[in-house]
Amino acid sequence: MLHLTLPPGARLGELIARSVPPDAHVLAVCPGRFLDSPTEQELGGRKLAVLPAGSTPLTDEHIRYFLRTAARSDARQHARTAEEFFDLVGDSARLTIVDDTSGTEAEFDHGLGECVWNQQAGLLEAGDQQIFPPGKLSVTAAEITTFAPDARLLGLNGDLTLRGWPIVHRHEDPADGPDQQRLFEALSPLVANPVTLHITAGSIEGVTPQTAAATPAAAELEKLLTDDPRYRVIWELGFGINTTTEVIPANCGPNEVYGATGGVVNLGLGVTPATRFALAFLCPRSSLLTSDGTAVLGARKAMRRGRMQRVSSAGCGCH
Template identity: 25%
Template sequence: MPEAEPGQPGDIAVGSDGMVELRLSKFLALYDGDFGDDFLLITSERVRRSIRLVADIPQPVHEMKWTGPESRAPFVEQLREWRARERKASVLWIAEDLFEHLLDEDGAGVKLGAISYNSSEFTPLSLSQYLRIIAGTDYESELAVEGKMLSLMDDAEALVLATPALGTRCVFQHHEAEHWFSFHGPLRYGDQTVLPTGEISTLADGPGAYDRNSRLPIDGEIVIKGSPIIHRGDRSITAEHTADTYTRLAPIEDLPVVAHVRNGYIHDFTAPIPEAKRLRDTFRALVEAEPRYRKIHEFGFGTHPGCADRLRSNFHPNERWPGIHIGLGLGGYTPFHIDLALTEVEVLLDSAEAGMVPLYQTLGLRR
């Protein structure tokens, strides 16, 4: 377990009894300084057994057990009851299940943050790391970073993705990308967010859609080395299959593979060093078994300094690290959505006036 980042609460940890303290007052900033009239904690059984709840806020604190899709109806009914009484609520959802967003009308007057263990095994250690990151986030700083990043990217003609040590270069004509999304700042009423925050991303298609022929304008060679984050496509995909897929791709923590990309489509993988040949073959087998993984469906920019020390596990916050990730596939269309956090790629702003400017260094985010 890495040390907490500077400025993060150091007392969110696993105690000698294996319990994680959840002190609600530490999460006030996440909820924009206002919990509303009621606070609702929703947990699955094993998660709840690992939490020592400290309800040190003035609002009434309610709890609900989550057992799966059948728990959605009573959850929505509780929110409707509060809304009928003109009461606003904040919700923290932590469960070993797939988080499914509420309909807009059901989420009105609600701030909802979710930690999903749908794709990775729940452990008290991983939950304590989640809570450190979330409680230690400077949400106003996040919004400032987002504004500066968007301004820099707006002024740049293109983004260049380079790995000088391996002689690779790739160009992303980001102005041609159409579907942009932001996960920054505190929760406001009507918001529903999978935590932690700290990402800007663009998709080849609109929300929830997948067209095998659509493309992000990315051309060149990209070095895949860093962290794989494997998201189960739906509940029919087993935990064992998910863990096996992560294990097969986990060697990118230590070894590089080069993806050869034309117009957002991966035509081949090569091994820049002899030790990476087996990993290259793993990626080739992946796209041969499911050709839809050849398409780069997502290009994401992580901005959270608290996620800089990535865990060597299938840990969702790894994709929020201060750097880029690419996403292959989409749940419902492929068995997994596979995010690859790319730690060996330098992101450069290609500007006619300033030349090549390093994006993350300019933002002041640690690499």
């Protein structure tokens, strides 16, 4: 096993091309550092997994935890889960996201607009890159690393319940750290106190607290949407399928792969550096259903088969 240190100011791709054997499996873990994805030429036939450790404040214990749990992850099972997910979605003209506890429901017609499906799960082939720990599928309004303010998930309409841990990513300016922490703390009541997002054509039109205790978090969201309307766009619908990891009760980017026992829906707002922060919200009580009511993922999960195309890359935008 070869251990290398990435010098200050150096690019990961440069280090890999210069110092790593051409058929190596590479894990990049650089706490507090933002990493650019290597080019195809730099990576060559190597396999690369990158722990996003710059956009949220990971501790040494968090990193040790993800290293331990990733060793128990089954990449082949992730691949099978992804195949089943995309088969079901590809066979359904419309999808529905429901929260049985609150009764909210939103419809997603993924045939409208330029949807891009992404997979960060399954087996790596030579030259592939993937986030670490693996286990996330998603659909975005455009290429995942390129924020287009006019792009949106046009087929998404209805009400969505936010109930779960928030994640607040920042970009490279360390001066944003205190405001990042303040925003995370202001949104943390969502863990136990849900709010409803009212969505029209992929844009958030309003926020309603479902309980009195959720009012401060709803007010914080409303302020964010008013101060920067780009956050109104539901930029990403994510689907965590990693059933090995547990949620870290902190502002922790790798929480996005959390899949509970049957998969977890999450929402993404904003993309750094176009927006100051990028937000993700875990919704572990929601379910994703096909048009005939079959549960693709979540609390009502069930499976069947079909087929569709998706993009697989390491560019999550928040390394």
